[in-house]
Amino acid sequence: MTKSDVTRRGVLKTGALAGAGVALPTIFTASSAAAYTNEPTGGTVTLGFNVPQTGPYADEGADELRAYELAVEHLNGGGDGGMMNTFSSKALQGNGILGKKVEFVTGDTQTKSDAARASAKSMIEKDGAVMITGGSSSGVAIAVQGLCQEAGVIFMAGLTHSNDTTGKDKKANGFRHFFNGYMSGAALAPVLKNLYGTDRNAYHLTADYTWGWTQEESIAAATEALGWNTVNKVRTPLAATDFSSYIAPVLNSGADVLVLNHYGGNMVNSLTNAVQFGLREKIVNGKQFEIVVPLYSRLMAKGAGENVKGIHGSTNWHWSLQDDASKAFVKSFGTKYGFPPSQAAHTVYCQTLLYADAAERAGTFNPCGIVEALEGYEFDGLGNGKTLYRAEDHQCFKDVLVVRGKENPTSEFDLLEVVEVTPASQVTYAPDHPMFAGGALGTCNSGA
Amino acid sequence: MDAILLQILNGLDKGSAYALIALGLTLIFGTLGVVNFAHGALFMIGAFCAVTVQRILNLSFETIDETKTDFLGNPAKVKTAYVESWFGPETGAAIIDWSVPLAILFAIPVMLFIGYVMERGLIKHFYKRPHADQILVTFGLAIVLQEVVKYFYGANPIPTGAPDVFKGSFDFGVMLGFDPNAIIYPYWRLVYFAFSALIIGGVFAFLQFTTFGMVVRAGMADRETVGLLGINIDRRFTIMFGVAAAVAGLAGVMYAPINSPNYHMGMDFLVLSFVVVVVGGMGSLPGAVLAGFLLGVLESFASMNEVKSIIPGIDQIIIYVVAIIILLTRPRGLMGRKGVMED
Numbered sequence: 001m002t003k004s005d006v007t008r009r010g011v012l013k014t015g016a017l018a019g020a021g022v023a024l025p026t027i028f029t030a031s032s033a034a035a036y037t038n039e040p041t042g043g044t045v046t047l048g049f050n051v052p053q054t055g056p057y058a059d060e061g062a063d064e065l066r067a068y069e070l071a072v073e074h075l076n077g078g079g080d081g082g083m084m085n086t087f088s089s090k091a092l093q094g095n096g097i098l099g100k101k102v103e104f105v106t107g108d109t110q111t112k113s114d115a116a117r118a119s120a121k122s123m124i125e126k127d128g129a130v131m132i133t134g135g136s137s138s139g140v141a142i143a144v145q146g147l148c149q150e151a152g153v154i155f156m157a158g159l160t161h162s163n164d165t166t167g168k169d170k171k172a173n174g175f176r177h178f179f180n181g182y183m184s185g186a187a188l189a190p191v192l193k194n195l196y197g198t199d200r201n202a203y204h205l206t207a208d209y210t211w212g213w214t215q216e217e218s219i220a221a222a223t224e225a226l227g228w229n230t231v232n233k234v235r236t237p238l239a240a241t242d243f244s245s246y247i248a249p250v251l252n253s254g255a256d257v258l259v260l261n262h263y264g265g266n267m268v269n270s271l272t273n274a275v276q277f278g279l280r281e282k283i284v285n286g287k288q289f290e291i292v293v294p295l296y297s298r299l300m301a302k303g304a305g306e307n308v309k310g311i312h313g314s315t316n317w318h319w320s321l322q323d324d325a326s327k328a329f330v331k332s333f334g335t336k337y338g339f340p341p342s343q344a345a346h347t348v349y350c351q352t353l354l355y356a357d358a359a360e361r362a363g364t365f366n367p368c369g370i371v372e373a374l375e376g377y378e379f380d381g382l383g384n385g386k387t388l389y390r391a392e393d394h395q396c397f398k399d400v401l402v403v404r405g406k407e408n409p410t411s412e413f414d415l416l417e418v419v420e421v422t423p424a425s426q427v428t429y430a431p432d433h434p435m436f437a438g439g440a441l442g443t444c445n446s447g448a
Numbered sequence: 449m450d451a452i453l454l455q456i457l458n459g460l461d462k463g464s465a466y467a468l469i470a471l472g473l474t475l476i477f478g479t480l481g482v483v484n485f486a487h488g489a490l491f492m493i494g495a496f497c498a499v500t501v502q503r504i505l506n507l508s509f510e511t512i513d514e515t516k517t518d519f520l521g522n523p524a525k526v527k528t529a530y531v532e533s534w535f536g537p538e539t540g541a542a543i544i545d546w547s548v549p550l551a552i553l554f555a556i557p558v559m560l561f562i563g564y565v566m567e568r569g570l571i572k573h574f575y576k577r578p579h580a581d582q583i584l585v586t587f588g589l590a591i592v593l594q595e596v597v598k599y600f601y602g603a604n605p606i607p608t609g610a611p612d613v614f615k616g617s618f619d620f621g622v623m624l625g626f627d628p629n630a631i632i633y634p635y636w637r638l639v640y641f642a643f644s645a646l647i648i649g650g651v652f653a654f655l656q657f658t659t660f661g662m663v664v665r666a667g668m669a670d671r672e673t674v675g676l677l678g679i680n681i682d683r684r685f686t687i688m689f690g691v692a693a694a695v696a697g698l699a700g701v702m703y704a705p706i707n708s709p710n711y712h713m714g715m716d717f718l719v720l721s722f723v724v725v726v727v728g729g730m731g732s733l734p735g736a737v738l739a740g741f742l743l744g745v746l747e748s749f750a751s752m753n754e755v756k757s758i759i760p761g762i763d764q765i766i767i768y769v770v771a772i773i774i775l776l777t778r779p780r781g782l783m784g785r786k787g788v789m790e791d
Binding site: 249304 | 461520595604717
């Protein structure tokens, strides 16, 4: 007679454990029966818009969401079509993407990498998003790009300016329309040379995270190539709100230029503090002291108020551009919302159209088909002139704008003026440039 | 030497904000025994009182200027502020220019009212609950207040300027015998420091020299005995909550020109202010003020390049390092009463 140890409780426990074990690996494999992750089978296709809806970049996120909704409206045949009318590719017909009506879900990145990954994961797993786009921080973009690579969906980066996004952290499933720190440096340097000469001493204050580090490196390299001397590079905590104790040492450092590698609230406060301390009125080394903000946005300029007057920086796009595409987008966005779009709105609108167009041209939502359609793709008619989505790193190369805080703004939107449109050729670098070295693009992941 | 003096000035200025917020926190803890995590939000609301007054004074009517176009190519709308229309362009512009100091008059009743409603409407129900419950409910309230402000004002910082006469900076060092340009300091930051000293002095004088203040201090020492004397100590404590809210609010109003107000600025200050309160000694008003200025100065020193080159990253942790050292060597804080947290 054999003794059995099987009990009712034991069976239940074993069963529960086995069930949990079977259920565990479902992450990103729920669609394994399909050809690729979240293959749309009905009459709709879902896009995931992952933007900061809370936190310090929430206004930027709100503007991104407006642009996304406008893009969806245009893709589905509504509104005036915006830049679909000026886009050089004519694959989009206003009947959704590949005949499927475009739907979207939104997530809140909170400008935190873990929160952004969680909301992107939810949109992929629960909502069946085939593409994730958005963000307003390089830390977030790099984190979500990595997740999309693992999940087998496309990531169309929103606002991310760190070299690393298409440098050491580049991924085959990730694409960036926005420019980067290197391109800001390359665009700004000639303008700074003309304005301030070749004999300058620069002091950098830098936000202490991936974006700040790569921008500091880029701007310092570009200005040192002009002959400028870098006096000091000081990292400031991302959470800092009062920069006075970082500004004060600049006064007696021998520097005659202050470079603020800050963005968002950091830039608003550091620039305000620098102006309060009278840096702009100072004469150092026999020269007028100058402040440079390498990455500008209209929303930031609005926060800093009159402190931005006369201060130079770079931007990806500006609503005052007079090319047909930019005018069409401003008209479309301005009519719908009552104010002009920000550069954040522009870049995410472009990313949505570029994804949709790639799917149309590839004839599939399979990420590998999209990657093939976007790699090395040249287009025009989305503002910034002719643009290349480079195959080697998935970075867009296009004209970069150098802007200046306007002295006499005519409205609350008229804060920056374009002083130079730097041609794409001048901001293009080799894919193996040291600032972008390391990491590997890898191969596309369809999740199959 | 000049660099050190400059950082002392900076530190005193930063410390002013810490001290004012910590003073209000301590007033509430000392009277009501409540750990108020919504106090940073009250500071933020104060700053938005300045924004609101600025907006009210800038209320405008629109006229169409056919000679100009807006961003869509339509005839441009020209805005004229009502105060400029009523008082003439010069007087109107001067009134708008002084919107931050004028906001003090607006903020006092608003903050007293908000403090009163907060205490009567919510916090009084948590007096007998553990500190953890009080922290949770006041932290939740802070988030609600933040989101309400964000809903109405947006997430972007809103520039709120000081009057023109206080803009810019002056050569502070020359007054002390240093070389020109050695110590340049912004006018408004000195105004902020002076204002903080005035408020702190006012609160201490109020508690020290008025009958109301004496009763409140007696109540802080022994609430039950004061109650047995037939004095309605609860009502006085409610008023003190309003006073604490007003102190935080005024700190926020005057801080608006230093850094553009945004909806999460309260949270930025809250944790630091709690550290200040704990270092100063829970429940000790002089301790809160002393610790506020002390930590402000230490934080400024830690930001100096010379210090950072010896200990990288010290600027980010200095306050917490000092807090740990003080609490290890003196658990009740610099001027705290023994066992106050155990009551």
